[in-house]
Amino acid sequence: MNVVTGRRSLLKTLALTAATSAIGLASGRTGPAAAPVEPGVTPPLSTHLDGLKKRLALAPRRRDFKTVPMILSHQEQWDHEALTEVLSYRPSPRQAWDNSDIGGSWLYLMRNALNSQIWSFRHPDFLAVSVTHGTAQLALYDRTIWDKYQLTSLAGNAFKTNTLITERKQVVADSTDYEDWAGSLTAEDSSIPALMRRGVVFMSCHNAIWEQAALLLKSGINPDKLSHAQLAAELTNHLADGVVLIPGATGTLPELQEVGFHYAT
Numbered sequence: 704m705n706v707v708t709g710r711r712s713l714l715k716t717l718a719l720t721a722a723t724s725a726i727g728l729a730s731g732r733t734g735p736a737a738a739p740v741e742p743g744v745t746p747p748l749s750t751h752l753d754g755l756k757k758r759l760a761l762a763p764r765r766r767d768f769k770t771v772p773m774i775l776s777h778q779e780q781w782d783h784e785a786l787t788e789v790l791s792y793r794p795s796p797r798q799a800w801d802n803s804d805i806g807g808s809w810l811y812l813m814r815n816a817l818n819s820q821i822w823s824f825r826h827p828d829f830l831a832v833s834v835t836h837g838t839a840q841l842a843l844y845d846r847t848i849w850d851k852y853q854l855t856s857l858a859g860n861a862f863k864t865n866t867l868i869t870e871r872k873q874v875v876a877d878s879t880d881y882e883d884w885a886g887s888l889t890a891e892d893s894s895i896p897a898l899m900r901r902g903v904v905f906m907s908c909h910n911a912i913w914e915q916a917a918l919l920l921k922s923g924i925n926p927d928k929l930s931h932a933q934l935a936a937e938l939t940n941h942l943a944d945g946v947v948l949i950p951g952a953t954g955t956l957p958e959l960q961e962v963g964f965h966y967a968t
Contacts, residue, residue, distance in 0.1 A: 745902055749827040751794045752902045758788050759904065765948070768936035775909050775950040782948040786955070789904055789947070790962050794828035796820065799956060799964040803837030805858050810867065810893040816967070817901055831898075832959065836908035836952035840915065842867040842895060843907045848941035852924050857915060868895050868943050899945050908952035912938050 745752050762785035775781055798816060802809040813831050820829035835843055841858045842865060848854065849865045858865075895905060916935040919925060925934060942948060949955045960966055 746821050746827045749821075749902070751792070751828040752830060755788060755792050755830070756902055759785055759945075759947075762788055764942075764944075764946075766940045766942065768939055770930070770932035771909070771913075771936045771939060772932065773913055781909060781950050785947045786906075786949055789830075789832060789906075790958060792830055793963075794826075794830070795963060796826060797830045797832070797959075797964045798967050799832045799834055799959040801952070801956060801966065801968040802833050802835050802839045803952075805838040805840075805842050805867070806861055807839070809833070809839060810895065810898060812967075813898060813903055814893045817898075817903070830902060830904070832904045832906060832964065834906050834908070834949070834952045834956050834959070836911040840908055840911040841865070843905060843943055843946050844938065845941045845943050848938060851926065852919055852938075856922060856924065857918060866894075870894050870896055895943070896945075904947060905943075905945065906947045906949045906952070906955065907939075907942050908949060908955075909939070910951040910953075 745756070762782065764782055764785070765779070771780065798820075800809065800813055813833065816831055817829065820826045833839075838858055841849075841854050841862075844854065844865065845868070846865060854865070855863055899905065913931075913935050916931055916938055919934060920931060929937065939948065956966065
């Protein structure tokens with residue numbers, strides 16, 4: 704089983720000052736394992752959050768599955784190391800978002816939580832985690848898989864393409880000017896990569912992947928004539944860079960709550 708660590712990409716990224724472009728595309732890729740750490744994105748004094756981002760960038764992501772089972776029963780079948788990093792994060796407060804509707808306001812609400820916690824309540828190390836399932840899970844697939852499997856059929860006509868993994872606009876990456884409407888803290892910058900750069904962790908539900916593979920099979924969208932286990936594996940291999948694969952959303956939420964994350968939906 705191949706493990707993508709992204710160590711060389713992390714070192715390269717730390718030397719850059721330009722903002723990250725849209726999340727990576729192909730499976731079996733050699734790009735970064737996680738959203739890169741960039742200066743001027745997390746707020747001043749967020750030393751714990753910056754440390755977590757660096758550790759997550761080094762944590763393996765497994766993306767060369769040939770088949771996957773319906774229920775994951777071994778740690779090697781999900782991103783155990785990255786999940787452990789999140790569960791071990793201790794600065795408070797921490798918030799776990801139960802996100803299941805791709806057309807909802809979930810990205811804007813997490814942005815609002817970040818802004819309020821960091822700038823109003825002065826918690827620079829505030830961590831928000833998106834425990835993503837349902838149709839929201841579709842936003843975590845790359846463009847290749849959206850095109851191949853016509854995921855608009857599952858996401859709805861409002862999403863002809865996966866616009867949520869694309870930066871909405873070029874913004875000034877200055878995390879200190881929270882009143883700048885051309886800056887990185889505004890509603891114009893609520894895409895998934897923008898939130899990742901601010902430290903938000905996006906988790907992908909294996910159960911949702913399995914169920915979406917079943918829907919594609921039922922609808923006859925299976926150009927390579929794959930089995931259910933093979934199709935679910937291909938979807939998994941095309942999760943966007945930085946996403947953390949978990950066994951299941953509703954099963955992982957209690958684990959997060961057990962260590963102090965506040966539930967939000």
